[in-house]
Amino acid sequence: MIAFPSTAAEAASLLAARPDAVLRAGGTDITDLRHRGLQRGPTVDLCDATGLAAVSLTDTGGLRIGARVALAALAADPLVRAGWPGLAQAAGGLATPQVRAVATVAGSLLQDVRCWYYRDPAAACLKKGGSRCLAREGDALQHACYDLGACIAPHPSTLAMALLALDATVEVEGGAPLTMAALLGDGSDPMRTHTLRPGTIVTAVVLPAAPTGVRAAYRRTIQRARAEWPLVEAYVHYEVEGGRIVRPRVAIGGVANRPLRLSEVEAALTGLAADADVEPALQAVDARAQTGIPANAWRARLVVPTLLDTFADARASVPSAGPPRPPAPPVAAPVVAPTPVAPRGAR
Ligand SMILES: Cc1cc2nc3c(=O)[nH]c(=O)nc-3n(C[C@H](O)[C@H](O)[C@H](O)COP(=O)(O)OP(=O)(O)OC[C@H]3O[C@@H](n4cnc5c(N)ncnc54)[C@H](O)[C@@H]3O)c2cc1C
Ligand code: SF4
Numbered sequence: 455m456i457a458f459p460s461t462a463a464e465a466a467s468l469l470a471a472r473p474d475a476v477l478r479a480g481g482t483d484i485t486d487l488r489h490r491g492l493q494r495g496p497t498v499d500l501c502d503a504t505g506l507a508a509v510s511l512t513d514t515g516g517l518r519i520g521a522r523v524a525l526a527a528l529a530a531d532p533l534v535r536a537g538w539p540g541l542a543q544a545a546g547g548l549a550t551p552q553v554r555a556v557a558t559v560a561g562s563l564l565q566d567v568r569c570w571y572y573r574d575p576a577a578a579c580l581k582k583g584g585s586r587c588l589a590r591e592g593d594a595l596q597h598a599c600y601d602l603g604a605c606i607a608p609h610p611s612t613l614a615m616a617l618l619a620l621d622a623t624v625e626v627e628g629g630a631p632l633t634m635a636a637l638l639g640d641g642s643d644p645m646r647t648h649t650l651r652p653g654t655i656v657t658a659v660v661l662p663a664a665p666t667g668v669r670a671a672y673r674r675t676i677q678r679a680r681a682e683w684p685l686v687e688a689y690v691h692y693e694v695e696g697g698r699i700v701r702p703r704v705a706i707g708g709v710a711n712r713p714l715r716l717s718e719v720e721a722a723l724t725g726l727a728a729d730a731d732v733e734p735a736l737q738a739v740d741a742r743a744q745t746g747i748p749a750n751a752w753r754a755r756l757v758v759p760t761l762l763d764t765f766a767d768a769r770a771s772v773p774s775a776g777p778p779r780p781p782a783p784p785v786a787a788p789v790v791a792p793t794p795v796a797p798r799g800a801r
Contacts, residue, residue, distance in 0.1 A: 455496040461503055462521075462627040462655045468498045469653040470628075477655065479522060479561035482553050487566060491575045492582075500558075506657060509533055511777055515663035521560035521656045525613070526551070528559060537777035538661060540670030540691045540768075544616040547672055550681045560656040563614050563624070563637065564648055567607035567711075568683060569597070580644040581605050587644070590747075599750035600710035605644035606747060608683070608708050614638060615707035616672060616689045618715050622661050628654040641711040665701075666776035667693050671767035674708070675760045684708045686756045688764040694728045694773075706739070706757060719761070728769075736761045 457475075459465040469475050474495035478484050487493040500506065506522035509531045517533060528534055529546030549557065571577045571588040578584035589597050589606055598606040609615075618634045625631050629651055639649040650656065670691035674684035686709055692702035702723040707713040722735035736758050 457496065457498050458502045459498060459500070462500075462506060462657050465498050465500060465503055466628040466653060466655050469655075472496055472498075473653065479558040480524065480556040481561075482549075482557045483561060483565040486573075490573060492573070500655075512660065512663075515777070517661040517664070517777070519559055519659045519661070521658055522558045525549075525554040525557050525559065525562060529554065533777045536775050537664035538620065538670075539668070539771065539774050540672050540689055541613075541616050541620060541661075543670070544612050544672040544689060547674065548612040559613065559659055560624075563611055563617070563659075564650060564656070565610050566647055567605070568610055569605075569607035572607060579605075581607070583645070594747065594749050597747070597750060598710045599747055599753040600714065601747050602641035602710050602712060603644060605641075605711055607711060609638070609641075609647070609710065609712050610683060611713070612672075612674075612684075612687055612707060615687060615705045615713035617659060617661075618713050619689045619691065619703040619705035620661050622659050624656050625658040625660060626650070626654050627657050631660075635715075638712050664774065664776055665693060666774060668774040669694070669768045669771045670774065671764050671771055673760060673764040673767055675756050675763075685753055686760040688757075688760050690761070690764045690768045692723065692768065697728050699723050699726045699728055699730075704761070706761070709753060709757060732765050733758070733762060736765065 457468050459468055465477065469477065475498050476484060476493050476495050478497050478499045484493060500522055503522065506520040508520045509523055509528065510518050511533060512518050517538060519528060525545045525548065529542050535542045569589055571579045572581050577588055579588045580586060587604055587606060594606060598608050614634065618638065622634045623631050624637055637648055637650060639646060668691050672689050674687040676682050676684045687707045689705045692699050702720045704716040704719045705713055706716060716739050718738040719736055722738040723732060726732060726735060739757055739761065
């Protein structure tokens, strides 16, 4: 059975009525999981749900991105490109043009891990309720090098990494809003790739107002030119004030079971001269690699070079112009009290 609800609220009530139902957005991940028999039950398809596919400025100059906005549309959106250029680069740089044309913002954040043991219907690993992580005992070559929890499948979402750096929040039908960090969780539960409650639906991602003059870049180190998840990916953005780097935001993905916001690197970058050698500051991330998984130490060695390249791209970028300000609300004409008119007989 496939249902096509016309609103997110209707979709949420269908999921409440059938807890075995599966929500589908662009279908690029869920279809693969269904073909492998890893997802069963009726489908609730969001393609007809209204109000989920727009990008707009908020009253405070932030950005509201509907959950069903396609990644290609996000990458091309003029508001996103003007105010959040690093996000546009990340959305336009992942997967393939074909995937980006149909994959959605919420589907991208909530997609499942690509671990080959997990995707194998015959393998029962920790994430599927089994007792062992088969990758730790077997082939973990494509897995995490930062050890955050029992499951070491790298978090697959490029967008989650960029939105973590941008302090985004998700709006949820049937639940309270969640910060990106809360949506992702800390990676300690091997059964969960995110913390969204079953039966609830992401309706939008909201970003705080963007300052102008941001230099931003997204970059990935990858085994082939396209159609592949990255070995390491990075998001960097910062502003320059008085010739110094201020308010840097740095995140990396592909290396742990969650994207990582690098607050230690951000602290080391803050206040450096805008044209300084940033490599020593980027090396601050190395402290985390000490907890790496030995077989994947080679992957940890790609982190600093990837950050360096990303920082160089950000430095060479055109500072952002910022999105156009929302039009000021019309000024109401002053209310002039009518002059009292005396009744005829009283004149
Ligand atoms: C060759 C290839 C390379 C790729 N490379 C990358 C890459 O580098 N980086 C990257 O990030 N991704 C990559 N992808 C994955 C791709 O980005 C995801 O498959 C896609 O973003 C999923 O979006 P979707 O709308 O198709 O989700 P779906 O497949 O429809 O759904 C995915 C999950 O999200 C849930 N979901 C969807 N919408 C909502 C909602 N509104 N509320 C609650 N739950 C929801 C679904 O129930 C499901 O669990 C790649 C894919 C391919 C095929
Ligand atoms: S890495 Fe995660 S998904 Fe892969 S085998 Fe281990 S527990 Fe399962």
